[in-house]
Amino acid sequence: MGPIGVFDSGMGGLTVLRALHRRLPAEDFLYFGDTARVPYGTKGERTVRAFAEQNAAFLMSRGVKMIVVACNTASAFALAHLQDRLPVPVLGVIEPGVHAALARTRGGVIGVIATRGTINSGRYQELLAREIPASRVLARPCPLLVPLVEEGMIEHEITRQVVAADLGSLQGAGVDTLILGCTHYPLLKDVIGRFMGPDVALVDSAETLAEAAVGLLKERGLNRVGTHAPGKMAFWLSDIPWKFQEVGSRFLGHPIDEVQTVNVNEANWDGHLDLPEVREDNT
């Protein structure tokens, strides 16, 4: 009955933790943000897989009962890989986003915006294509939105222009549903919503993921029931970023009091899991 582990490349995953905590108030959560190596979205499959593996190993070493991969790029490149190898359930953010989009669309085009890594992985496109024709999917990388959000430039003229440049080709293309395929993007919901117009539904996978997590915990008998006290949240990072308290609290929706750090170079960091096949894959 350990905590639920949530990892992300940095702080974006706090938007996912927020939704999880709201639905599962009695659960303890352990959040790990790999702020020393952020971003993942500009990096390749092997690198992201290796990082995801280390992050999962760290969470496992702290006794988590489930892992949520709260990063789209890591979900795209490493979810199946982790699910095959870990003894606890592992959930990602892509499948929930796809389900939410399919439930919302009224037969129009589904747009996907994400990091270059997530778009290049083709994962969203592949899952959507199982249910609808490929002609109904338009995927666009938005590489500058992550640094803009991390700088706290939410309602900023430059951000509005980047949104207009990156999403311009989605306007007038019949998009009725837009998947926010990066956990940083929900913070730009207003800017993106104004640009796309009121007829476009913006889909953020956090809520659907949280529902899936509730179901899975129940199914496996891992959920806390009865008269539990409110759960605790612990925050671990591999580097303390500039303005962490301010930016992190904005993501999470309430103040973050205490943060602990993990040294990514600690030799025993990935020594807690017996994942020989994994290592073979990545050398």
Added chain:
Amino acid sequence: MGPIGVFDSGMGGLTVLRALHRRLPAEDFLYFGDTARVPYGTKGERTVRAFAEQNAAFLMSRGVKMIVVACNTASAFALAHLQDRLPVPVLGVIEPGVHAALARTRGGVIGVIATRGTINSGRYQELLAREIPASRVLARPCPLLVPLVEEGMIEHEITRQVVAADLGSLQGAGVDTLILGCTHYPLLKDVIGRFMGPDVALVDSAETLAEAAVGLLKERGLNRVGTHAPGKMAFWLSDIPWKFQEVGSRFLGHPIDEVQTVNVNEANWDGHLDLPEVREDNT
């Protein structure tokens, strides 16, 4: 008589390699770009030091005779640390930039633009203050310029606006010399030059650093003399970034044919150097 090792957080250091190669055409160079963990400029001192240490250990394991830290943030946080511990000469980019700026200024204000890490380290300010009053130094972080350059958005309206926003407070402040305190910024020389006007000298440390390297090699008897064939350049990266050939060649000024990768998770990667004090410092 091994190669000269040059490391950077990513590709920006290729602008430094370019200047080194021009002045030292008979030398071999081994470039390492830590593209798996880029950027460094948004990260803290401990993290950047630990990364710099691993990068230096990798170069040492390949038999380099000198190391150039071609990254301002790594120079700011880790240069003295590496110089104290490595058996080969180690050069950074900050001191040469300061010397070049002092040689150029006509008594006005010296501006410094760099990553947030470099500015927060206070290293430029400290070195300049040894020679001129603090009132003659204005330092500004420009956190979005790195992602813009990495996206290849050199002559782009958004880049011009970010430059105007970040450098606006330097206009009309009597700046006659501006230090480009990040190896990505020389690619934006035209945009920055147009914004600051023709009376502001832009200082890029690459040339001054290359001069210093020539002098140091000679002094230590490490330079290649006589009838050597033209030197070779080898490129190692920890991740192959998107559009590497295109973006990297733009930085280097000529085509990059072959690139090798290093897995940053390889256990023996930092095992080649005996740096016990270093590790103590960082855990």
